[in-house]
Amino acid sequence: MTSTAPPTVQYEAVIGLEVHVQLSTETKLFCRCSTRFGNTPNTNICPICTGQPGTLPVLNQQALDYAVRAATALNCQIHPQGLSKFDRKQYFYPDLPKNYQISQYDLPLAEHGWLEIEVEGEAAKRIGITRLHMEEDAGKLVHAGADRLSGSTHSLVDFNRAGVALCEIVSEPDIRSAAQAAAYAEELRRIVRYLGVCDGNMQEGSLRFDLNISVRPAGGSKFGTKVEIKNLNSFNALQRAVEYEFTRQVDCVRSGERIVQETRLWDEATQRTISMRSKEEANDYRYFPEPDLVPIALDSNQIDAYRQRLGELPAQKRHRYCGTLGLSSYDARVLTDEREVAEYFEQVVALDIPAKQAANFLNGPVAAYLNETRQSISQIKVTPEVSAELLALINQGIISNRIANELLPGLFEAGGSPRALVEERGLTQISDRGQLEEIVNEVLAGESDSVAAYRGGRTKLLGFFVGKVMKKTAGRADPQVVNDLLQSKLAEQPTAPPPEPESAAEPPEAPPAVEDAPLEAATEAVTAEAGSAEAITAASEEPDTPVSHQDAHA
Numbered sequence: 001m002t003s004t005a006p007p008t009v010q011y012e013a014v015i016g017l018e019v020h021v022q023l024s025t026e027t028k029l030f031c032r033c034s035t036r037f038g039n040t041p042n043t044n045i046c047p048i049c050t051g052q053p054g055t056l057p058v059l060n061q062q063a064l065d066y067a068v069r070a071a072t073a074l075n076c077q078i079h080p081q082g083l084s085k086f087d088r089k090q091y092f093y094p095d096l097p098k099n100y101q102i103s104q105y106d107l108p109l110a111e112h113g114w115l116e117i118e119v120e121g122e123a124a125k126r127i128g129i130t131r132l133h134m135e136e137d138a139g140k141l142v143h144a145g146a147d148r149l150s151g152s153t154h155s156l157v158d159f160n161r162a163g164v165a166l167c168e169i170v171s172e173p174d175i176r177s178a179a180q181a182a183a184y185a186e187e188l189r190r191i192v193r194y195l196g197v198c199d200g201n202m203q204e205g206s207l208r209f210d211l212n213i214s215v216r217p218a219g220g221s222k223f224g225t226k227v228e229i230k231n232l233n234s235f236n237a238l239q240r241a242v243e244y245e246f247t248r249q250v251d252c253v254r255s256g257e258r259i260v261q262e263t264r265l266w267d268e269a270t271q272r273t274i275s276m277r278s279k280e281e282a283n284d285y286r287y288f289p290e291p292d293l294v295p296i297a298l299d300s301n302q303i304d305a306y307r308q309r310l311g312e313l314p315a316q317k318r319h320r321y322c323g324t325l326g327l328s329s330y331d332a333r334v335l336t337d338e339r340e341v342a343e344y345f346e347q348v349v350a351l352d353i354p355a356k357q358a359a360n361f362l363n364g365p366v367a368a369y370l371n372e373t374r375q376s377i378s379q380i381k382v383t384p385e386v387s388a389e390l391l392a393l394i395n396q397g398i399i400s401n402r403i404a405n406e407l408l409p410g411l412f413e414a415g416g417s418p419r420a421l422v423e424e425r426g427l428t429q430i431s432d433r434g435q436l437e438e439i440v441n442e443v444l445a446g447e448s449d450s451v452a453a454y455r456g457g458r459t460k461l462l463g464f465f466v467g468k469v470m471k472k473t474a475g476r477a478d479p480q481v482v483n484d485l486l487q488s489k490l491a492e493q494p495t496a497p498p499p500e501p502e503s504a505a506e507p508p509e510a511p512p513a514v515e516d517a518p519l520e521a522a523t524e525a526v527t528a529e530a531g532s533a534e535a536i537t538a539a540s541e542e543p544d545t546p547v548s549h550q551d552a553h554a
Contacts, residue, residue: 011253012218013246015175018210019188021167021198022137023066029136029165030057030102037204041158049163051098056292063134063165066197067109068298070167071132072306073191073313076113083297084109086134086290095139095157105287108133109296116315117183127184128172137164173212173223178242182235185209190314194339202233209238215249224249225259229273231266241266245273317342325355334363340377347384353391361391365405369412381415390418402475403427431478433485436469439477440485443468454490462486
């Protein structure tokens with residue numbers, strides 16, 4: 001009798017995220033101190049945010065407005081119990097000057113929301129949002145002699161950040177994978193940036209993630225021991241931390257090792273999590289109502305007004321771009337990532353440019369220029385009107401894609417009218433069939449060996465002939481007409497010459513055969529020199545697609 005090994009238990013991750021969103025107010029949550037990042041340490045401070053005796057906090061109205069706007073966009077119920085209030089959260093740390101933090105505990109601003117995420121290859125999924133509450137930020141410790149407290153020789157404290165307005169957004173434990181965690185964080189960042197309530201700059205700490213993760217047998221209902229991961233300041237770090245910690249915890253369970261409830265740090269250098277402190281016992285923060293601030297109460301009319309002011313959010317734009325404009329999910333996702341780009345795209349389409357052509361143009365040469373120059377789309381000199389004019393010239397057959405590519409650097413540098421540049425430089429496209437036929441005949445007559453090779457089955461030489469024609473016309477030939485003429489001419493069978501009279505003399509030597517290697521080398525050289533054969537062919541197959549970057553984003 002043979003024994004079989006027990007089946008290996010499959011595990012799943014149970015993940016929740018706490019996201020701290022720094023609100024883009026010019027002053028702090030309870031005082032008038034500046035929130036500007038990068039100022040000299042301990043200059044954005046006053047008696048209120050440093051907790052001096054006898055001072056009183058006053059709520060920043062703009063911060064409340066931003067927080068309610070974010071809660072509405074996340075489908076939350078605004079203080080469903082009728083009102084919300086602030087509380088004092090007691091804990092002692094060097095960067096907390098008052099020795100307590102003004103936060104919200106049992107009556108947060110908003111609860112019971114959700115956020116829809118999209119992961120490639122999976123159905124759209126809603127992630128529940130437990131609560132959204134307001135609180136003030138702590139200061140910042142700078143450790144000297146080491147990257148963190150351990151090993152440092154001394155620490156310096158900067159109170160500039162103390163008192164800056166935050167929203168903490170806590171998700172339900174509905175996330176099951178690293179990809180879903182990254183998708184949730186990315187979508188949340190898009191939303192707060194669309195709303196203008198946060199700049200989402202993770203390098204400056206405007207958006208910070210705390211990860212809570214446990215493992216359990218796949219399909220189970222009982223939660224495992226939760227571990228918190230801090231020090232996550234990028235989407236990649238978040239995704240890698242989930243992957244590492246999931247593997248670590250599964251290995252612990254399978255080996256019989258006990259998982260400890262603790263806080264761990266993500267170490268970017270070693271790509272692993274490191275134990276920071278135990279959380280076996282719940283902290284007693286001794287919350288009690290903040291006596292110096294009155295509760296917040298918004299009526300239904302005010303909440304409805306916030307909803308009406310939301311506008312179209314990223315997910316709604318993506319659905320419209322795919323469903324109404326016929327774009328791919330990739331194009332829709334890239335275009336809606338930044339609100340400014342989406343608005344630019346819509347302005348171009350409104351000027352009678354096909355949506356797919358406008359999308360290819362923005363996701364191709366414009367995106368490349370923005371990445372190269374580190375500019376936002378609102379800073380470049382190619383306005384939506386300039387883009388639409390350039391693409392219209394292509395659609396009208398006045399210029400080719402190659403000429404459009406030649407015009408772009410100058411337009412990016414100085415702006416101006418594409419049509420005026422074309423007229424000034426004499427770059428209009430040659431579309432006259434008779435004129436192009438003469439040039440095609442001339443090219444074919446000078447490449448008899450290549451013509452014979454093409455008719456012998458080497459049809460890839462078509463690009464070689466296109467390149468020759470484009471070179472002769474300085475890139476001004478209409479690629480569609482050139483392709484049609486070449487295919488027509490090359491399909492014709494040459495007329496057989498009349499037989500020569502018989503002669504007693506010895507027959508002449510047969511002409512040398514066409515050598516493959518030199519011909520291919522010549523083809524590659526000329527095609528590379530012309531720089532347009534393949535691009536022009538592709539453009540002729542998809543006439544609505546602009547400029548030469550379309551293939552990478554089709």
